[in-house]
Each structure stands twice: as structure tokens, then as C-alpha cells.
Amino acid sequence: MENLIYLDYAATTPVEPAVAEAMAAVLMPGGSFGNPSSNHPLGRDALSIVETARQQLADLIGAAPRDLIWTSGATESDNMAITGGARNRRHLGLHLISMPVEHKAVTDTFAALEKEGFEITWLSPESDGVLDLQKFDDAIRDDTQLVSIMLVNNETGAIQDIDEIGRRCRDRGILFHVDAAQAVGKVPIDLSRLPVDLMSLTAHKFYGPKCVGALYIADRPGCHIDSILFGGGHERRLRPGTSAVHQLLGLGLAAEIAADRMAGDLQHIRGLRKRLWDGVSDLPGLSINGPIEGGFPGILNISAEGVDGESLMLALLPVCVASGSACNAKSGESSYVLRALGLDDHLAQSAIRFSIGRHSTEDDIDTAIDRYRKAVTSLREMAPTELKSA
Amino acid sequence: MVQVSEPYNPLTMALFEAPTHVGDLQHEYAKSAFAEAAESEAGAKLQLAAGIDKGTLQEIRFRVFACPHLIAAAEWLCKKYEGRPLADLAGFRAADCMVPLAIPVEKTGRILLLEDAIRLLLEQLNND
Numbered sequence: 241m242e243n244l245i246y247l248d249y250a251a252t253t254p255v256e257p258a259v260a261e262a263m264a265a266v267l268m269p270g271g272s273f274g275n276p277s278s279n280h281p282l283g284r285d286a287l288s289i290v291e292t293a294r295q296q297l298a299d300l301i302g303a304a305p306r307d308l309i310w311t312s313g314a315t316e317s318d319n320m321a322i323t324g325g326a327r328n329r330r331h332l333g334l335h336l337i338s339m340p341v342e343h344k345a346v347t348d349t350f351a352a353l354e355k356e357g358f359e360i361t362w363l364s365p366e367s368d369g370v371l372d373l374q375k376f377d378d379a380i381r382d383d384t385q386l387v388s389i390m391l392v393n394n395e396t397g398a399i400q401d402i403d404e405i406g407r408r409c410r411d412r413g414i415l416f417h418v419d420a421a422q423a424v425g426k427v428p429i430d431l432s433r434l435p436v437d438l439m440s441l442t443a444h445k446f447y448g449p450k451c452v453g454a455l456y457i458a459d460r461p462g463c464h465i466d467s468i469l470f471g472g473g474h475e476r477r478l479r480p481g482t483s484a485v486h487q488l489l490g491l492g493l494a495a496e497i498a499a500d501r502m503a504g505d506l507q508h509i510r511g512l513r514k515r516l517w518d519g520v521s522d523l524p525g526l527s528i529n530g531p532i533e534g535g536f537p538g539i540l541n542i543s544a545e546g547v548d549g550e551s552l553m554l555a556l557l558p559v560c561v562a563s564g565s566a567c568n569a570k571s572g573e574s575s576y577v578l579r580a581l582g583l584d585d586h587l588a589q590s591a592i593r594f595s596i597g598r599h600s601t602e603d604d605i606d607t608a609i610d611r612y613r614k615a616v617t618s619l620r621e622m623a624p625t626e627l628k629s630a
Numbered sequence: 631m632v633q634v635s636e637p638y639n640p641l642t643m644a645l646f647e648a649p650t651h652v653g654d655l656q657h658e659y660a661k662s663a664f665a666e667a668a669e670s671e672a673g674a675k676l677q678l679a680a681g682i683d684k685g686t687l688q689e690i691r692f693r694v695f696a697c698p699h700l701i702a703a704a705e706w707l708c709k710k711y712e713g714r715p716l717a718d719l720a721g722f723r724a725a726d727c728m729v730p731l732a733i734p735v736e737k738t739g740r741i742l743l744l745e746d747a748i749r750l751l752l753e754q755l756n757n758d
Contacts (some may be wrong), residue, residue: 301693347703441697445728469719504718548674548695548697550697550698551646551696551697551701554638554646554698555646555647586673589673621652621653622649622652622693622694622695623675623693623694623695624666624675624676624693624694624695625677625693
């Protein structure tokens, strides 16, 4: 493990040491390990931690603390927002809109709603991964009740114009959900200004612990979701269950650190992404999947003609990355996100997603460049003659 | 701690990282043949070339566009059969390499490309 170079920050991030230490202290005897619902000093201490975390997260994203519901992460938040929102408005209409490049937590939730009688319009992005707003306008119907569009795509880094999409939704009284799992703590978000009704997020993408996240629900008329979980009055009766105090402390602290470091982190990863692309882009037959400029700089997704992605990923070791290949993903198919961008199976299979983070270094990037160049070259030399044209 | 198995065992890693039988035949032989097998769905493609002299497989080479397991299996095949009688090659079964290389069962179809290519090679060599 010592020599591994981690360039998979879009999958997850390491917990900041200060965050981990504070979390551990809460868990143990002598810490504030009480149940936040308990009416004694330890319970009140725990409740204070939970509410401090809510304030810290609210400050990070420009929300009011009361508008945040704790969840186990973005997947649960997506399920709550989309299912709860669609069911709440079922009497008004059955039409919903999303994109095929969304995370499975979104697409699978819509697929489940389809079985309940809802009708989904899937809007494909342009080749750079970004949604054409004219397509969006054309898809809206009188019975459209909910739209879900992610902020930063987890595979390509493409950023959607949620400001404009949100305005269009608000003008028509449509509920607008944003999966911001890849964005919160990494890019500036100001929900006091953005026309977003529901937003999903998770702590482990911004150097907090896994299995804790939140759903933002705007405090405005018509913005309601039905509960999909039952069992108590916690979290406005929408997410019953005892709060995980140490997890929430970690989320809150990570949010505070993210707010402090965001500008520096963005500048750092932007420079490293440029260094990485500059170091490999002269190889023939390479293409960036997603926006070349203007996307989230922490993600660089590259396809290479004539190269198998699983073999490329193995040859890249000790550099740890993500691949668009079927065998690696164990899904039986190449990346559905990249195929939605118009890539054929070969190019989608060859894709490698480098995701850069706070702790990445220039040495990490230089090693990745060296390994990638050697791997692509040797795998192409190994390929059957007609595939070697690249 | 529960041990989670590595996707590639040490033999597969060694064969994948340093294959010595990639490319075209290096010499001319009394008989030679070339065969290709491809998996249309996932796009894996395998080419085998063999040179025969006095009934012996003097040289086997491969080219491949595929996952690490098929690359390792092709190298394993070449190492095993080079220098042996041609007739031995007819006895090759994909299962022969799946155990030592710990190839997952879901990749059986891809490894069968080796059997397909060998069948085509033998047809050519035995028909000459």
C-alpha cells in the first residue's frame, strides 16, 4: 500500500487526519457519545455536535441549517428526493426529466418510479457531456413535475448549468433536484442564490467519513417530499433513526475545512490536471471524454484508441485510477455514461478516469504520465495489426 | 480481516507484465500458419502465428487486444507448447490455463478464443 499513487479522488477521498481524530474522540468513553434525543447532559452534548455540523454544512453551501436532512450519503438522498418528490406531486402529473449520464443512484430510482406509472424523459448530453438547454426546454410538458440533473458528472467532470435549468423549472413550478455528490466541498455552491429545490451530497467526497450525507430541501412553497422511511420524528420525520454523532461531526468538520481550502484546492488540482494532459496529449489517438475546458478540473477522463481499458488500468499500477471497461467495473458492460456521450464500446472500454485531489502531488502526476505513456505504447505494440493504426 | 482475493494471481501478473512471445514469427520455417479469433461483443481479438519444422512447433507468437487474463493466457500457451510436437497442441483446452492463471469463470468465453485460433492453425498446418 505504501507505494500506491492514488488518483481516484472522485471515487472517494481520505478523511482529513484532524477530522478522524475528532471523530474517534467522540466515540469513546469520555466523549460526547450520547444519543442526541436523550434529555440529559450527554444527549445535549451530542445534539450540540449534530447541530454544529448542520451549521458548518449550511455555511459551506449557502443554505439555512433547518433545510438540511441527514442521510447515509448521496445515494439515500437521491432516493429520498426523487421518489419522495415524485410521489408528493403524483396528483399533479406523472412526467419526470433526467439524463442518462446521471449516477445509478438517480437512474435506478427513476427506473423504479417508471414501474409506479411515472413517465421519464431522458435527455442525452452533447458530446462534451453538457446538456443543451434548448433540448431541455423542448422536453418540458404541462405535466412535468420533477427534474433531476447532476451538478458535476462523476466520470467526465462535465458541469451542468443548474442555475439556468433551475430558473426554467421554477418558472414552471417544477421541482428541481441536483445530485451534487461530486461538487459539494470542491466547487463554490450558494443555495441562497441558486434556484435549486433539492440537493444531494455526501461527506466522503470532500475528505469526510463514508456513510454520511445530507439532503437539502428548500424552504419554499410547493417544495415538499413524501417520506420513504418510517420510524420516528427525527429529521423532520423524513429520515428517522438515531443520528450518527461521530459521522456528523466528521462531515461538519470536513465541510468547514473544505470551505477554508476550496480556492487553494481548485487552483492546485487545475494545475495538476493541465500537467497530466500536457504530459500525455502528444500520444496519437487520445481523446478527452467530457469538456476539455470548463469542467471540474479534478477529473480527466481519457480514451485511447486500440487499447483495452482493463489491461491499461493494470499496467498503470501503482497508479490507482478508475476504468470505463466492463471487466473492471464488473457490470457486464462498458461505461453507460461514456456511451451516452456517443463513444463506441471500444473507446468507452479504453477510458481511464484520473481524478486528482487535495493530496495529489506533481510527483504523482509525473509517475502517472510515465506509466500511462509506457502502458499505451506497449499495449498498442501488442495489438493485432489493424488495431495499431493509432 | 477477511482476505479479498486479488483479481490477478502472481503468475498472471508475471506473464502480463513481461510477455516474450508478442509479435510476428522471427524466422522462416518449413511450414507456418496464421490464425485469428475474435469476440464480437466485447471486441477482444487474438492472432496466433506458428512455425513448424519436422513436426515440431519451433516458434509461436501472438498479438492480442484484450484483458490481462487473455494476454497472460496467450503467453502461457506459447511458453508451454513452443518446442513440443505439433500434435500436442491439438490437446490444448482453455481449462488447462484457467486454473493456473486463476481466470474467473465469466471470462471462459474470452479464453476460448485460444481454442478457436488453435483449431484454425491446426487446420492449415495439417492440410498443407
